[in-house]
Amino acid sequence: MYWADELAASVSGPQVVNDSKSPSGTVHVGSLRGVVLHDAIHRALLGAGVPSTFLYGVDDMDAMDSQAKLTPDAIDKYMGAPLSRVPAPEGSTAANYARHFVGEIFFRTFEPLGIKPEFYWVSELYAAGKLDSYVKLALDRADRVRDIYMRVSHVDRPEIWLPIQVICEQCGKIGTTYATDWDGATVAYQCKPDMVSWARGCGHEGRVAPMGGQAKLPWNLEWAAKWGLLGVTVEGCGKDLATAGGSRDRSDAISREVFEVEPPRNVTYEFLNIGGKKMSTSKGQGAAAHTIAEVLPPEQLRFLFLRPRPNQVIDFDPEGDTIPRLFDEFDRIAAATAGREVKGELPADHERVFAYSLVGSGRDVAAAAAAFRPAFAHLALLLQIPGVDIADRMQAEKGAPLTEFEAAVLAERIAAARAWLESYAPDRARLAVRRDAVPEEVTALDEAQHSYLAALAEAAADEKPVSGDAWQTLIFRLATETELGAGRAFGALYAAFLGRSNGPRAGWLLASLEPDFVVERLRAAARA
RNA sequence: GGGCCGGUAGCUCAACGGUAGAGCAGGGGCCUUUUAAGCCCUUGGUUGUGGGUUCGAGUCCCACCCGGCUCACCA
Structure with a gap:
């Protein structure tokens, strides 16, 4: 059974599927894997008659930690500030940095894919006070949190450490503050200049009630708090988080032991590599999600992620044969789903893979396949x-x-x-006409082919054919007269103009080029 | 060091525990005015190594070798 169907068959009661994204940089194709996978889970649940809600959250309270997209003078001011408070790049109409990169660019790729989750912004959950009870619980039970960090991940937190990150009232940064002394209502904090290497705090000290958006929970606690607040029952994550003793393990333990909520079902998924190497945002080219979406229609993009098992690495090389092969494989699976005979082995659940690759769950699968x-x-x-x-x-x-x-x-x-x-x-x-010079493939032609080219050059100079038809007729006439045969005649032409052994209908190809160039090239190739 | 994935034809990969396959490359063949941008045929294998389970293992279990990614500071 297809993995998503298997999951759907194993749950009971209404489900809440959640996925999230930290929007600190350019979003690359790999980020779409989680999105598509969660959508497939959501559809599998609905298809199995299980009520399901699909949520997608943006972690926009996270600290800005990538200066790649900031102007030099903005770096000093905004590195370390919550992403929801960093201005959008110049020229953008978005309200802030997170809204720009995720809202304007990443989410735009969702709709063509037929993916329609309910979006939410974590900064708004905080601002509305919805996470306050979790903040209080985390601070009340800071000792348990420290114990979990130690036990699960061997991370030693000092006794004064608190699981909270305060936004500095003076400079607005969240990545630079250190909080201590929870008294049940407020915490003390310091905005440290040297807290992290990538941002500088202002040195401010104060006390603040860490509620209503004045502070955020550290990543692992925030994750668990969202599960509790939103009632999440299924949420997959990338393998970087799912490693033993890693983020997922910590959040699972926090969910159970601090917030006393059973964590959601996990589906660990592997990464998408570009040309065998891990994706590099700095290399840019070919990695951005919206760029790949231009080359792959929605169904193929979904198929890219749904054909392999989630825990299998996907190697996507846009400059290799990945893209044409993806289309061919999709078409093969479609043909098989339509009941046609296909070559090669099929995956066990090919008709499910095909159905989930279609945009829109209400589609007639059989008709689409055929x-x-x-x-x-x-x-x-x-x-x-x-x-x-x-x-x-x-x-x-x-x-x-x-x-x-x-x-x-x-x-x-x-x-x-x-x-x-x-x-x-x-x-x-x-298909490129080699305008610069006679292709070296011409030297491999035999003498008869060379004379054919010479004869054609003279005939063309003489008769000046214009239309594709006229050229085609001339080509064949000479091929017959010289007893060369059509096949070898065309081979000579393709070699002379394209440097390959075959090509498009030669008459029309030559008709599309300037007559002088054609004659000159024929002569040059005949001598080569 | 921990975790995950992979190692199958020259290359890229596929194969509910049930006769090891495809695409490309290689070899051979098929055109008198053209879907040769195509079609047909064909060569090619000790499935990384060693054990185990099974009537049966590329597939499951154990150990090992090699490669990739990832975590171990933060999110």
């Missing part, structure tokens, strides 16, 4: 040939007019193929 889908690589090549009516060609391939759905798929794939050709496609997928 729909005509043009092969991605084929499309990418057709796009590069001058004068091809793709819609026409596709209709001919299918043998019937495209349905509205199929036309939409086609449009989606054309856009994706264009984007792919522009940014990631390897040279061998690109």
